[in-house]
Every structure is written in structure tokens, then in C-alpha cells.
Amino acid sequence: MGEFAIGQSVSRFEDPRLLRGGGRYVGDIVLPGMVFGYVLRSPHAHARIRSIDASKAKTSPGVLAVLTGADWQASGWGDLPVPGGLKRRDGSAFRPPYPALVKDRVRFTGDYVAFVVAESLIQAQDAAELITVDYEPLPTVVSTAEATAAGAPRVWDQSPDNIGFVQLFGDKAATEAAFANAAHIVKHRFVINRVTAASMEPRGSIGDYNAAEDRYTIYTTLQRAHPFRTELAPILKVPESKIRVIAGDIGGSFGMKSAVYNEVALVLLASKRVGRPVKWTSTRSESFLCDAQARDNVTQAELALDRNGIFLGLRVHTIAGIGAYLQTGMPAFTGNIGTLAGVYRTPAIHADVTAVFTHTNPVRPYRGNGRPEAAYVIERLVDLAADELGVDPAELRRRNYIPPEAMPFKTGLTFTYDSGEFEKSMDMALALADFAGFERRRAEARKRGKLRGIGLSNTIERAAAQGFEGAEIRFDKSGAVTLLAGSVTQGQGHETIFKQIACDRLGLDPNEVYYIQGDTDQVFVGEGTGGSRSTTIGGSAVDAAAERITTKAKAIAAHLLDLDAADINFADGVFS
Structure with a gap:
């Protein structure tokens, strides 16, 4: 719909109110008594x-x-x-x-x-x-690496080894066989620090x-x-x-x-x-x-390769610190463990995740929800392998990428990819970064007493987690429109996104659409925000609601105009 159609770059509706200090946060609420x-x-x-x-x-x-x-x-x-x-x-x-x-x-x-x-x-x-x-x-144990050591202080008496749970992924036997036949094995110990959010x-x-x-x-x-x-x-x-x-x-x-x-x-x-x-x-x-914290992993990972640098297997053992208590959503470090497979044809992968109690804050999902850790492990191993084999890191990746013609491709772990042109993507990045001219730039920097480095990494993101989302569009007798969304924003701009979808589909003026979220007495159904799902799942719910309204309205218009619903046209908010 004009300048507010889907795909148009528009100013956010939320911003003027928030920039003027008109937001209503918990700190702003004052109730009687x-x-x-x-x-x-x-x-x-x-x-x-x-x-x-x-x-x-x-x-x-x-x-x-x-x-x-x-x-x-x-x-x-x-x-x-x-x-x-x-x-x-x-x-x-x-x-x-x-x-x-x-x-x-x-x-x-x-x-x-x-x-x-x-x-x-x-x-x-x-x-x-x-x-x-x-x-x-x-006595206390705050180190994830030391939590299962003999004699380590117990967080819970009922768990003398401090192990909360174990999760296994992949084919262990196939992975062991791949390593037995490997010409090269690279190993590395990764310590991924505990982090905490610092929201405004x-x-x-x-x-x-x-x-x-x-x-x-x-x-x-x-x-x-x-x-x-x-x-x-x-x-x-x-x-x-x-x-x-x-x-x-x-x-x-x-x-x-x-x-x-x-x-x-x-x-x-x-x-x-x-x-x-x-x-x-x-x-x-x-x-x-x-506040709940995140990550806190100690991982021992190994990559097996043949004489030509082709990946044969990946073996990963992670000790994950979960803090003193279990929390819902807490096993986040395994939710995206499929990211360990990366964009490569590694046929055999096995991952062993041992979650341990420590005398620290409980953990929950945090930005990326396990993906950054997994991507870091596989990409660092590839760089180490390239160094050991004396092969250019880009070339080693090129040898092992999943080719487009192999799609759909079942990885050695949990994911099946339906599409991807990973080599093409890397080539575009190399060209944009002038990767071939890096050594010249590094030499020039060294003359000025400066150090210059460059890195290459791939990742593949599983976002927009499946599930449901709620959305409702109401028209009252005066014609006023209310858009209700089950997703809750923390600054992502949901009001603008969902209004843009509804207004494009229904030919509405966004300034005349009232938006409601985050109230279970007014919004009847919702799943919420997380995992980069709101625009995809929540936006689809708004789109579906608009489609239902159009279908219903065409039937009403057909009745009023004494026509078949199939003969009714709808454009820019007008039925004809």
C-alpha cells in the first residue's frame, strides 16, 4: 500500500514516543497504595x-x-x-x-x-x-572444568559428581571408524566464557x-x-x-x-x-x-581428515556449566548443536554434552542460543587443519563444502539443509574483502609498525523456530481497527513490522491502527519472542489474520452487491 507497503523502508512507529520519554516501563508504573x-x-x-x-x-x-x-x-x-x-x-x-x-x-x-x-x-x-x-x-566449585573432578565440592548432595544431565548426538560408531581411518587429526580445547546480558x-x-x-x-x-x-x-x-x-x-x-x-x-x-x-x-x-547467565562451555573437539584434506569425522565433548539450579529453556547449548556440522560434508559426527552444576547463577538462552559456540568450534578446527596441512583456509573449505546439487542434504548431526550455495557465498565475501590483496596490505601495514590480520568463517543459522503465534485484527462498529499480537517486543520494532503487514494487506492507514501486545487479558493467544521468530512466525500470523478478514469481507460485499464472492475485487482497502 503506497509508501507503507511490505518491503518499503519506513520510519518506526515506536521511536518518537520512546525518544520523547513517553515509554511505559515497569519503572514508570505507579499503582495506588x-x-x-x-x-x-x-x-x-x-x-x-x-x-x-x-x-x-x-x-x-x-x-x-x-x-x-x-x-x-x-x-x-x-x-x-x-x-x-x-x-x-x-x-x-x-x-x-x-x-x-x-x-x-x-x-x-x-x-x-x-x-x-x-x-x-x-x-x-x-x-x-x-x-x-x-x-x-x-567449599565451592565455580569452575566448569573442575566440577566433575574427584573430590570437587557437591552443589547438590543427590548428585555427587555434580552432573545434571547428559545428551548425546550423532553416530558414535561411525565417528570412531572415521577417526580410525584418518590420515590427519586436529584437536583443540575451547574455553567459552560465561556471559551475562546487560539490557538497558x-x-x-x-x-x-x-x-x-x-x-x-x-x-x-x-x-x-x-x-x-x-x-x-x-x-x-x-x-x-x-x-x-x-x-x-x-x-x-x-x-x-x-x-x-x-x-x-x-x-x-x-x-x-x-x-x-x-x-x-x-x-x-x-x-x-x-540474572540468568549463559554459555560457560569447555569443549574438546577433534576433526579427522584424509590425505587430501577431506573431512571424515568430527568428535566433540562439551562440559557445560548450568549453575546451581535447573531453569526452563536452560539446555540451550544443545538446541542448536546441529550448527557443529557447519556447511561441510562431514559424514560422521558425534557430540557428547555433559551439563554440570556449579556454585554460580543458573543459565538460560542468550543471543544465538548455542549457535556462536558451535560455529566457533568447527570453524576454528578448519583453520587449524589448514595450518597443519599447509593449505589455504579458503581452499580447504572449498574442498569440503556441501555442493548445491546435493540439496536437500542430511548433515552428520540434527539438521537437514534444503538449499545453500556456500562456495558461491564465500567467493563473494573473498571478493568484497579483497582477500587476494591481503598480503600486500599486511606488508604495507608492517612498514608503518602496524599489525594486520584477516579471518575467514562460515556459519549457518537456524532461526524462526517452529511453533505457533497469535494475531488478531478487530474492526469495531465505528470502523476503528485494533491489531493484537501475541509476540512481545523488547525493542525490535514489532509494532511497525506488524502494522506494515496488516496495512499492506488491508489497505489501511497505519496511523489509524491501534496496536496491543503483552496483555493476556486482551491478547488471547500468543507464544512470544525468541529465536528470531517474531517477524517470520508473528508476521505470518498477522498476514493470515488479514487474509481471513479479506475472505469474510468479500462474502459480505458479495451479499450487499448481489454478486458472487469470486467476482469481488479488493484493492487499496476498497471492495468492488
Whole structure:
């Protein structure tokens, strides 16, 4: 539709409001009678709690409630959700409890010991300093590589080797045979550091319990409103209909805000206890202490080649640090393990992933969700192989690329590629980078006392994860249009994207389309944002909704014009 058609470059609808400070983040929300919560966190990575004395805190000015692990246990509420179906090497499963407040033992620095509610945040912080906790410090293991060593401190007594679960991929026997017949084997140990997100807006939540309706409302920072409600319901032990989840503007996430965190449950329990809305907002320091982190892999990888540099097999063993607790979505490092196959014809691949507990933050998906780690492993091995064989790195890749005529191609791991011209893609990159002229540029740089390097790498990204998404387009009697999307934005520009699709399909003026997201009482169905899926899956849902409207409207127009629906034309918002 004119300048707002699909494919046109348009100005984002969100930006003027946000740039003028008109956003409505959790920090901007003030509810009548709202009070404030503060979490007392463990200063130890591992310690036994001998006792907690909160008597002085409870009588501190402005304090309305002090909750401890004993209070959480007495509430009868459920623990935070943990993933199922994960097995250790012997087939047994271990799913440690994940309470919102710990009672007897802390397992990482920042673990949740008490929650103080007061009329002001300062009063809550002051009262927290009056809580006396008698800790018995215990030995710790924070190194992923050392977690399974003999004599390493146990994170959980029920897991003496600190192994949470094991996942195996590929054909081990074929891979072992490939290595037995290899002329060359290159090996490398990869240490991929633990990382944390640093979103512009820290996490925050406001819990508001309505006693008259026995219903909970949570205002929070998230990525997926409807799955969030589904995970929250068994914690509160109520049906989903008793929970309303509201996400306004959200300042970044990168995977970190996809979890139901302890503070979400705490502000809701506290609101029910004190009869008023309770707000908690993370400080930047708290973000580093308690936000879910990511990666933290130690990988031993080997690539087998024949005499001509053709890849025969790839063998990978990864020890993945998962922190002190299991979290939903946490096995992210295996979700994209197929990326290890890269763009190469390696016939035999086997990967062994051992997830280990450490006295650190739990982990969750984070930017790339396992893809960067896997791509790094295979591409670095290819460079090492080229160096050992004395072959140009581009030439070695060229020998092993999957050719276009082999499509569809089943890789040695989990992926099947339906298309790809990988050699052509590399040649285009080499030309654009003037790869052939690099040595001349390096020599010139050396004369000026400068060092110059160049690298070559391939990756293939699985994005737009399958599943469903919700979208709804409503016309009221006045003709006003409302677009409702199940996906939730954290700055990606969903409003502009989805309006552009709807307006192009229906011939609407984007300035006259009202947009709603992130409210489970208004948007009935949704899956949410993650894995680069919103435009593809969410946009397709908007497109499908527009198509249904057009079909229905043609039938109505045919009735009014006394014609067959097949004879009705629709263009630029007009039926004729």
C-alpha cells in the first residue's frame, strides 16, 4: 500500500514516543497504595544457613512484611519450574527443587534468602540490614572444568559428581571408524566464557493481588506473556484464568528475561500478604548477581581428515556449566548443536554434552542460543587443519563444502539443509574483502609498525523456530481497527513490522491502527519472542489474520452487491 507497503523502508512507529520519554516501563508504573520489596541475598557462593533472625527487621519503620524460606515453604506455593526429560548417563533423572526463597542452604552468591516489604525502598533496604543470618560457609566449585573432578565440592548432595544431565548426538560408531581411518587429526580445547546480558532496562516486577476476585496481576519484564502465565500458574497453584500478565515497553532482553524469576513469585505472595501492590526493581549490581547467565562451555573437539584434506569425522565433548539450579529453556547449548556440522560434508559426527552444576547463577538462552559456540568450534578446527596441512583456509573449505546439487542434504548431526550455495557465498565475501590483496596490505601495514590480520568463517543459522503465534485484527462498529499480537517486543520494532503487514494487506492507514501486545487479558493467544521468530512466525500470523478478514469481507460485499464472492475485487482497502 503506497509508501507503507511490505518491503518499503519506513520510519518506526515506536521511536518518537520512546525518544520523547513517553515509554511505559515497569519503572514508570505507579499503582495506588504501592509498596516496595527488597531481596536479601547470600554473600556466599555456598553455605549452610544455621539460623535467620528477622525480629528487628519486622519492627523497623515502614516494614509491612519479612518473608524467609520458612515462610515460602509454609505458603504452600510451588517451586519455580524446572525442565523435565533430562537424564544422566545411567538414565536416571535429577531435578533439584527451586524455591523462591531458600531455607537451609545457599548455592550461589546472590541466592535468595529473604524478601522485605516496606512503604519505601529505602525502608526495605534498611530493614534488610537488620536481618541476622548465621551462615556456615562451605567449599565451592565455580569452575566448569573442575566440577566433575574427584573430590570437587557437591552443589547438590543427590548428585555427587555434580552432573545434571547428559545428551548425546550423532553416530558414535561411525565417528570412531572415521577417526580410525584418518590420515590427519586436529584437536583443540575451547574455553567459552560465561556471559551475562546487560539490557538497558534491568528486570522489574509489580505484583497486585485482588482479594475480591482472588486474582493476580503481574506487571513485568519478559519476552513471552502467555507461556510466562502458563509457568506461573503451578507456582501460585491457581488456573491461568486467575492470572493476568502485563508487559509494557521493555528495554532489551537478549534471552535473559524469558524466565519466571524468583522475584515474580515473591511480589505476588507479598501482595497477597500485605493487601497492596508490591514493586521490585533490580539494581545493575543485582543484575550481575542474579540474572540468568549463559554459555560457560569447555569443549574438546577433534576433526579427522584424509590425505587430501577431506573431512571424515568430527568428535566433540562439551562440559557445560548450568549453575546451581535447573531453569526452563536452560539446555540451550544443545538446541542448536546441529550448527557443529557447519556447511561441510562431514559424514560422521558425534557430540557428547555433559551439563554440570556449579556454585554460580543458573543459565538460560542468550543471543544465538548455542549457535556462536558451535560455529566457533568447527570453524576454528578448519583453520587449524589448514595450518597443519599447509593449505589455504579458503581452499580447504572449498574442498569440503556441501555442493548445491546435493540439496536437500542430511548433515552428520540434527539438521537437514534444503538449499545453500556456500562456495558461491564465500567467493563473494573473498571478493568484497579483497582477500587476494591481503598480503600486500599486511606488508604495507608492517612498514608503518602496524599489525594486520584477516579471518575467514562460515556459519549457518537456524532461526524462526517452529511453533505457533497469535494475531488478531478487530474492526469495531465505528470502523476503528485494533491489531493484537501475541509476540512481545523488547525493542525490535514489532509494532511497525506488524502494522506494515496488516496495512499492506488491508489497505489501511497505519496511523489509524491501534496496536496491543503483552496483555493476556486482551491478547488471547500468543507464544512470544525468541529465536528470531517474531517477524517470520508473528508476521505470518498477522498476514493470515488479514487474509481471513479479506475472505469474510468479500462474502459480505458479495451479499450487499448481489454478486458472487469470486467476482469481488479488493484493492487499496476498497471492495468492488
